[in-house]
Amino acid sequence: MKDFAALFTALDQTTKTSVKTAALAEYFAAAPEDDKIWTIALLSGRRPRRAITTTKLREWAAERAGIPLWLFEACYPVVGDLSETIALVLPAPTTRIEKSLSDWIATLRGLDNAEEETRKAAILDAWDGLPPIERFVFNKLITGGWRMGVSQKLMTRALAKATGIEEAELTHRLMGDWSPDNVTWDSLIEAPDPTADLSRPYPFYLAYQLEGATEDQGDVADWLAERKWDGIRGQLILRGGERFLWSRGEDLMTDRFPEFAQLIDFLPPGTVIDGEVLAYDRDAEAPLSFNKLQPRIGRKTVPKKLLADAPCILMAYDLLEWHGVDIRQTPLIDRRTILADALSDLSPDLPIRLSPRVEGESWEDLAEARAISREIGAEGLMLKRLSAPYLAGRKKGDWWKWKVDPLTIDAVMIYAQAGSGRRATLYTDFTFAVWNGNDLVPFTKAYSGLTDAEFREITAWVRKNTTDRFGPVRAVKPHHVFEIAFEGIQASPRHKSGVALRFPRMARWRKDKPLQEANTLDDLNAMLAEYG
Incomplete structure (x- = not known):
């Protein structure tokens, strides 16, 4: 785990592709084969099934840290990452446990069918035996929330550098229905016949x-x-x-x-x-x-x-x-x-x-x-x-x-929710509504399309204009109009508006448009009749 945690740290501390490629290549050249296979699996989305809910992790972490759960929950959105929040609030370890990445994964998988007290004891023991960065990585193994800034293409490039095998060939070998349970480093990476697996597709x-x-x-x-x-x-x-x-x-x-x-x-x-x-x-x-x-x-x-x-x-x-x-x-x-x-x-x-x-x-x-x-x-x-x-x-x-150019409609922001990760302190996820007579009817959510500066600006406004709270969601005073772009529209009985949009996003912040000039539900239904 120490080597994998060092790799995680190296990848997390740089945005340079060349540095990330070098760090991965060095790791793939030296790590044990079982750990290398699991690293490839984790970076390509093949993660072990989660054995413990995040609710339990939060409860156990608060208990071990000796703080009330509400205080832990208040820390979480500030830090923006559950694994990191847990690693930060826990007391210093009192012992040292040395296990490889694949051994820790085997330990977690062995808890799948265990009683809650057994699972709790195993997690608390692990937290007490790992230094902070390894504890953080261990938490990531539990939650599956990997965001290492490494695309599969970058990982494949590093593998090519470490093994001398052509990148295109490796890309093909990593496709298909495999897991660390049914392949070895040799059969997946070193085997000369990548088409031995009949089901394996080609990279798109x-x-x-x-x-x-x-x-x-x-x-x-x-x-x-x-x-x-x-x-x-x-x-x-x-x-x-x-x-x-x-x-x-x-x-x-x-x-x-x-x-x-x-x-x-x-x-x-x-x-x-x-x-x-x-x-x-x-x-x-x-x-x-x-x-x-x-x-x-x-x-x-x-x-x-x-x-x-x-x-x-x-x-x-x-x-x-x-x-x-x-x-x-x-x-x-x-x-x-x-x-x-x-x-x-x-x-x-x-x-x-x-x-x-x-x-x-x-x-x-x-x-x-x-x-x-x-x-x-x-x-x-x-x-x-x-x-x-x-x-x-x-x-x-x-x-x-x-x-073709996307469809667009002007809508009013009525709810806001904080993002996650680096955007955990900003309000980035919004619910939008259109007019139906004198009422605003919600019809879609969107969370992309604005610049960081615009997200900071709207966050400051949300904090000053919140009218109600529903857990992490804030109701805000209807005021701001946004142009919502989308690729398609279809009828949806599950939505109050009766419509659902395909790939909605914020095209621009219509600071020039007053609230009353936002579009109506009739406008949406006209689009539905024409394009649905």
Whole structure:
């Protein structure tokens, strides 16, 4: 644990990517293999299941510190991090416990089914045997709240530096359904055949929002334009007579979309397709709204009624593997030709479609096609250079998102809540309302879009204009108007307003607009009728 805590400290004390990469590479070169595997798992979101609730941790920490719980709770938002708050209030350790990172994780996992008194005793003993920084890291292992400023890309770069293995190769090896319980350092990192795991997907290629004018991209004939649909980006993998469906966030979704099983009979083994999972009206040959797809996202099993209410297809964008051969370095124009040929003779009853090319002889033609995106349920266009390979991660130059401008509405801030982490002392999470006659009806929350200076300014105002408190939430005097931007709107019986927004954020603080000129619920319903 001492070495991992030192790594955590080194990463926490710098914002320089080169320094973080060097610290990680040094750690990966020297740490025990079990600890290295768990470090990779923690930094890539594969965390052990939480054995103890944060409520109990707060109670036990206050008790051990000899302070009332209300005082601990008052300290927590000031510090901004539960693990750090606990580490700060506890008395100095009276002994020293030496365990590795993997040993401490094994200890915590062994408490899963233990009685509360046993769990409490184990946690108190650990707190009493660890110096402050290791105690802090230990608390992080319990809560799972890792924020080390390390992206998976940075971690992979450090692994490449430590092992001499190509970064792109390591990126692929770290994908898929693995955990420290079913891999070793050798099988995950050093093994020569990363495709031995049949289910392993390829790293997704991601695009940036288009920068500058389309004309800056050169000849329009060099580009493939496609609709950017609002679904779930996924990779369909057909290998060894089995199928696997992975989301972009590395969530294995196979069981949620059983209709894709039939594709095993029509596409060859060793096929990997990148596409968008969409709820789809096969009679109209058109995608349905994301609202139709959403009920299937969180399901482990899908009942027949839901299958009938939200039939899905894979809108196929790209072909990454064909007959077991990785073809990502093949130019897009050739990959698409193979994909089109593979899908050309398939029955329309099968749940897959080739993403149609949006035709245009000029950038102006494509701009006109983009302008109708929202009317057909799309978010805009994707632009992909026909000569480009399929890369890993977010890159600039060959793939661009050309999204339509967001919808906007002016709304009144009525509630505020403090943020977390470095924003724990600022009010950053707000609830907004629109007018319904003489009443303000809440309809959305937003927490991004303002500068740090604006957050400080609104925080000072909230503190002076609080009218009521509901736990951490403050009701404030209706006064400030904000322009709320969002990507879509849909009916929602769960909300008092009857609507729900997709990706709401604060576009700007409308200090120029008086309270009475904020938008109305009728305005929202008009948007719902047009775009919902």
